Amino acid sequence: MTPDAQSEPTIDQAAADESVREVHFEVGHRQAAPHGAYGSIFELEDAAVKYGSFTAVKGISMKIPRKEITAFIGPSGCGKSTLLRAFNRMNDLIPGATVQGKFIYNGEDIYGPDVDPVEVRRRIGMVFQKPNPFPKSIYDNVAFGPRLNGYKGNMDDLVEQSLRKAFLWDEVKDKLKESGFSLSGGQQQRLCIARAIAVDPEVILMDEPCSALDPIATLRIEDLMREMKEEYTIVIVTHNMQQAARVSDMTAFLTVDIDDHVGERTGALVEFDATDKIFSNASDPRTEDYISGRFG
Numbered sequence: 001m002t003p004d005a006q007s008e009p010t011i012d013q014a015a016a017d018e019s020v021r022e023v024h025f026e027v028g029h030r031q032a033a034p035h036g037a038y039g040s041i042f043e044l045e046d047a048a049v050k051y052g053s054f055t056a057v058k059g060i061s062m063k064i065p066r067k068e069i070t071a072f073i074g075p076s077g078c079g080k081s082t083l084l085r086a087f088n089r090m091n092d093l094i095p096g097a098t099v100q101g102k103f104i105y106n107g108e109d110i111y112g113p114d115v116d117p118v119e120v121r122r123r124i125g126m127v128f129q130k131p132n133p134f135p136k137s138i139y140d141n142v143a144f145g146p147r148l149n150g151y152k153g154n155m156d157d158l159v160e161q162s163l164r165k166a167f168l169w170d171e172v173k174d175k176l177k178e179s180g181f182s183l184s185g186g187q188q189q190r191l192c193i194a195r196a197i198a199v200d201p202e203v204i205l206m207d208e209p210c211s212a213l214d215p216i217a218t219l220r221i222e223d224l225m226r227e228m229k230e231e232y233t234i235v236i237v238t239h240n241m242q243q244a245a246r247v248s249d250m251t252a253f254l255t256v257d258i259d260d261h262v263g264e265r266t267g268a269l270v271e272f273d274a275t276d277k278i279f280s281n282a283s284d285p286r287t288e289d290y291i292s293g294r295f296g
Contacts, residue, residue: 043062046061047100064235065250071244073238077256078268081208085205088125122149126206129211131185133192149199165231167224167227193228202232204233206237211239222247251278252272253286
């Protein structure tokens with residue numbers, strides 16, 4: 001089935017619009033290491049994603065810095081989530097989806113003929129918009145991936161380490177046998193992050209991970225992201241401008257190009273730069289208009 005041209009198909013739950021429009025934003029704390037100190041982990045060259053004959057996003061060229069947080073922002077339907085899913089081949093699971101251009105990860109095109117998409121998803125994990133723990137115990141949620149991959153080490157230690165990295169261990173250490181569904185929404189999302197961490201990825205993709213959470217739980221996730229970038233590269237899609245300003249090091253603004261002749265809407269990259277610059281001195285007036293709430 002070809003998705004409707006006015007919206008992006010989703011693997012997880014439908015997106016909840018929570019756009020925050022403010023003229024002024026406080027840009028959050030930045031890492032001690034200078035920007036780009038670890039080089040680039042991804043290089044996109046004229047990347048595009050299509051669903052059947054519909055082009056969801058096209059012409060994307062960018063370099064994603066290693067061990068930093070990159071945010072994708074833009075109006076609904078501009079291809080943010082579609083682009084994010086292309087980073088670990090999740091779009092392969094959508095009938096009719098095809099990718100053009102190059103997605104270079106550590107020097108190798110992840111869409112190359114000899115690349116195993118399962119291995120790609122192990123190295124590049126994903127956290128969805130709405131917490132989606134498995135119908136298993138807290139312990140088994142975290143242990144699921146390592147068991148599937150044939151992990152031979154001490155599983156108890158791995159589960160504890162993963163939960164600690166997700167800032168969740170102290171809250172669940174006495175109830176590891178209880179269902180993951182017994183946790184609050186914010187705790188469930190941190191459990192999903194622990195589950196992603198447990199398979200030792202290098203990159204974690206986050207598709208609006210706080211859209212279903214209350215403000216306090218959202219701040220916990222943001223604090224967690226800042227800690228995680230010491231070890232992982234994070235790419236996040238968010239409708240929340242303040243969140244992008246607080247947590248990200250780099251920001252990509254995407255918009256929707258409309259072909260007046262055929263009425264087709266296609267996502268396109270407008271600007272990709274350091275978050276400080278995007279929010280204080282954007283190069284393209286469309287970026288400033290979006291951030292200030294004049295459109296979108």
